[in-house]
Amino acid sequence: MLTKIDHLVIGAESLSQGVDYVRACLGVDIPYGGVHEKMGTHNHLMKIGKEIFLEIIAVNPEIASPDRPRWFGLDDPFVRQRIAQQPRLLAWVVNTDNLKTMMQQTLVSLGNLEPITRGNLNWDFGLPGDGSLIAAGMFPYAIQWHTDRHPATEMTDLNCSFQSLDIYHPYPEWLGSALTAIGAQRLVTINPLPPNSAPYLAASFKTPAGGKILKSCGALR
Structure with missing residues (x-):
């Protein structure tokens, strides 16, 4: 089982708030990514390494709310209050070539294995049933991509x-x-x-x- 850092997640009350924040802090404009219909969210994405990226994520007000809590604690009142004050690093995500094995070996529950799609991308994601941050965001979420190449290779590189x-x-x-x-x-x-x-x-x-x-x-x- 090979484990790598996959991406870092910035939570924001809105995508425009998150983009403005990163522009002020890093001096770059992160491009739009897409919509997660299953989770009721959307994002902006930027490559920050060979196979690692930075994500700004927010609740998408233009689509129906999901029938379950959104990921990254975005429905948690405490998390929502914090990101309303200022966007911030919420969580980190690792990738693996065998998510099922990782979920069996972990000492901290990664939740349930959820299949997710966005556009032509498909992946499995370990997600707590209540959508909460794992160990307050200190323990990573886990992902297994079903792609020939890591998605970061197709993302914009803004020299960060x-x-x-x-x-x-x-x-x-x-x-x-x-x-x-x-x-x-x-x-x-x-x-x-x-x-x-x-x-x-x-x-x-x-x-x-x-x-x-x-x-x-x-x-x-």
Whole structure:
């Protein structure tokens, strides 16, 4: 089972809000992606590495609400309140060549295997029944693409490259063990926080405007 970082997810109250935010922080305009009919969302996408991308996602007000909670916690009142204040890094996603095996080995539930389509893209996604962020977004969602090439190879490259992902957590040993079980510990750096502190993500980028850090708890810098 091969595990890689697939993409990083910025949640926004609206796509225009998310695009404006990334433009102000990174100096680039992320192109439109498409609509997720099954999840009631739409997105903008940008390549940030050979097989990795950055996604801005928001509720799509122009299509019917799904008959289940949307992914990435977008129906959670707390998440909605936070992204209304400011778009932010919500989650990270890993890809695997065997999602069923990963779901059997994980110590943290990845939810149910959901087949998803968008345009000519097809993939399986591990999704909690309540649509919630997994471990407050510190543990990754998992995806298995059914494509000959990774979708990032077809996305616009705006000279923004992903450098690293740090996770700050009050229980680093627990998180490390959970990530090891799915082959993902080597993909990130886990930094300890005092007990009962709020965990957060910090993704580092090289951009046309210099080095930037995107945090789940605040703005880029």
